[in-house]
Amino acid sequence: MKNFKKIMLLLLISSSFHSFAQGGRFKEKREQIKTLKVAFITDKLGLTSAEAEKFWPLYNAFDEKQNDFRQQKMRSYMDRMNDGNIDNLSDKEASGFLSQIENAEDEMYQSRKKFTTSLKAILPAIKILKLKKAEEDFNRTLLKQYRNKGRKE
Template sequence: MKTSKFLLISILFISIHSFAQSQMEEKREQIKTLKVGFITNELALTPDEAAKFWPIYNAYEDKQFEIKHQKMKAFKERMDSDLDKMNEKEASALLAQMQSNDDELYQIRKKFISNLKNILPATKIIKLKKAEDDFNRKLLQQYRNKGSRK
């Protein structure tokens, strides 16, 4: 009897977890689609520019996402623990890892911009940064507005 209850609860938990992950992935894809449209519109990319730009941009975004969400996850878990129990040596090691990730993100962005210089004029590269910031600002505003209606 206990085994069947445990099995039922386990299956229910796994189902809920899988459903939540698929919803998160679906939301991420929706946001990505909106972002592509927004950036394309803001930069007024020609078909030739778009064909060269999007593979580079998508690779950059994927690498950036990996660093921010996979590598930083370990740091977040560590920082969510009791920081008062962390000794100086552990804190220094964690800080060094955080700086290393920040450096890696910076180097990826630097390489990305260097690659874009072969495809887009400098004005469009600057417009890209502005478009990314504007998109993120609008997305955050929509999230805040949605949260205040609940």
């Protein structure tokens, strides 16, 4: 039964990645990815119902905050670096820009640290480690699917 669940999860992920690769609207794709991520993490963590009840609201709030942060601050920094004007910055301007980026990265790190501290109140350390691994594995799988999509076209 456990192997059946894993096979079904992999089939769901594969078929969803396939539909992701077929095109469509960005928001729908993002929602599909989020749904796949929830299923993936749920499978990997093996949360009890009591843990899940506390974990998912906390995780969703953290994930949303991280996504908003990436969309707003980090994207604006990357756009600024890619606009072709980076070569025209003075040392002082470049140093200031670098400080802004470092502060943004530190803010993201502090947010992750606060999230981990909050998780310690509801999950055992082993499940927090499993979460970190599940997030990395999911992202790696998603990236691999994206790369494979590019080779087929």
